[in-house]
Amino acid sequence: MIAIARTAALLGIEAVPVSLEVDLARSGMPAFTLVGLAEGAVREAKERVLSALKNAGHRLPPARITVNLAPADLRKEGSAYDLPLALGLLAAAEELDAERLEGWMLAGELSLDGRIGPVPGVLPLAMAAREQGCKGVIVPAENAAEAAVAQGVDVFGAATLAEAVGIVSGALSPRAVQVDVEALWAEQEAAAGDYSEVKGQDHAKRAIEIAAAGGHNLLFVGPPGSGKTMLAQRIPTVLPPLSFDEALEVTKIYSVAGMLPRETALIVRRPFRPPHHTISDAGLIGGGANPRPGEVSLAHRGVLFLDELPEFKKHVLEVLRQPLEDGRVTISRAALSLTYPSDFMLVAAMNPCPCGYLTDDRHECTCQPLAIARYRSRISGPLMDRIDLQVEVPAVPYDDLKAPRGSRDSAAMRQGILKVRAIQAERYKGLRIRLNSELTGAALECWCQVGEAEQRFLGQAVHRLGLSARAYTRVLRIARTIADLEDAEAIGIGHLAEAINFRTMDRVNPPGA
Structure with a gap:
């Protein structure tokens, strides 16, 4: 039978x-x-x-x-x-x-x-x-x-x-299992950490607000102990909450990877994934003999945090290019081809030099120029171009450390971020674009138009800093988000100047210096 x-x-x-x-x-x-x-x-x-x-x-x-x-x-x-x-x-x-x-x-x-x-x-x-x-x-x-x-x-x-x-x-007639989906959001644990716990670093918090509002990638550059990891860990607290469809998508990835906690029916908080710098390329983007989602997919709709960025193997960092551009990873094998979603916000941190104290006034840097150049060269130019905001995070002054709270908390930052996300949702309605970080081609020209004075200012900056075409695009996207934060319809010189100021690594060795 x-x-x-x-x-x-x-x-x-x-x-x-x-x-x-x-x-x-x-x-x-x-x-x-x-x-x-x-x-x-x-x-x-x-x-x-x-x-x-x-x-x-x-x-x-x-x-x-x-x-x-x-x-x-x-x-x-x-x-x-x-x-x-x-x-x-x-x-x-x-x-x-x-x-x-x-x-x-x-x-x-x-x-x-x-x-x-x-x-x-x-x-x-x-x-x-x-x-x-x-x-x-x-x-x-x-x-x-x-x-x-x-x-x-x-x-x-x-x-x-x-x-x-x-x-x-039919010998048993149990009741079907029911899950109160609405209650999952109401009962979720309070987010870990708040930006009020981070003393000082207002410049870095501003960069985080811009990055979260427009979906931009972010790099922190600063000496040890300046708070780079603390800043990164709290980014999920200011991101908009997941929608039900997004939560289902994230939960499916963790379910397939066998990493969904047994007590968790649905993941309702944005993921934060901090892989160690010894990770392999298969561990980062997925794959293996029996393909599984990698860290870039486990960070889908959330944050992928790469601490000590230059310590990652160079070939491992290079495989990030496709997911950063496409929002998905395709793994091809002889018998099959699999695609995993990987739409994440990349946040990275690094020291300015091997010893870490190049930009710290309180410690003397012992690194030779050649060692510094070799250290920074571990991150390729194409990958650096894909990181929109490159922010210097200095050591925290004592006056800020003794303050009872930081100047800005997560709730205040989230309010501005949600406002800009709503502006983008209305602006790009009906288009295959969700965030300013996705603007390209005709859409970039349409929504990031600048006047003659702004064009001259931007042209001078491109020439003096030696910005690549991709970096030029990044500056316009960031300026668009900054203008949205200020409820400005047009991009002004002030918005462009602030956007360029967040390209720290481009200003390290400008042409002719």
């Missing part, structure tokens, strides 16, 4: 429906054959599933079993196929009504005693089940809340194989 159980395979962050066609023939020599591009963990499912069935009290007759995972040209990996395989075998052996199995989407890893363990990628699976019009989804109990976030399809959590069989057969 042939029975069909349904599940889904992960392709990037999307789930593709997969059918397990189980044929159990009682004639011929007993055998178990699994076909359909099954990878290691799926091939091993036979031993886990047969032991789980036996220990759960089910006895399969001696038979020739063939299992086809369709579509056969799609690679299947992971242990989520255990549960649908077990129920498919029971239906093929007529221990479970095959008709009752129709319409269910299943996923779960079986232990040898029949317990069902959690698996990654349950949220995309539930969303695929909703789109396919399935009557229900059965997933591990630990993943049930995550799957229920998809809404529009009944989700049931099962802790054991016996429970899953009972739900499908």
